[in-house]
Amino acid sequence: xxxxGQLIFAVLFAITFIGVLIYSYRKDVKLHRFxxxxxxxxxxxxxxxxxxxFVIKYFLKK
Numbered sequence: 001x002x003x004x005g006q007l008i009f010a011v012l013f014a015i016t017f018i019g020v021l022i023y024s025y026r027k028d029v030k031l032h033r034f035x036x037x038x039x040x041x042x043x044x045x046x047x048x049x050x051x052x053x054f055v056i057k058y059f060l061k062k
Contacts, residue, residue, distance in 0.1 A: 002010075025032070
């Protein structure tokens, strides 16, 4: 399906891309904490809402 060269390129690209993402995040972590205070609560609320939808679907299906 893929040639050996394509697979090597994909692996190297993924490793490099993830490395750059980690480096960028570490560099800006102080700004993230300042500008995005409370975003964790929003994520938790969103996940609880999705879980609630699954629970409602489960009980209405019976």
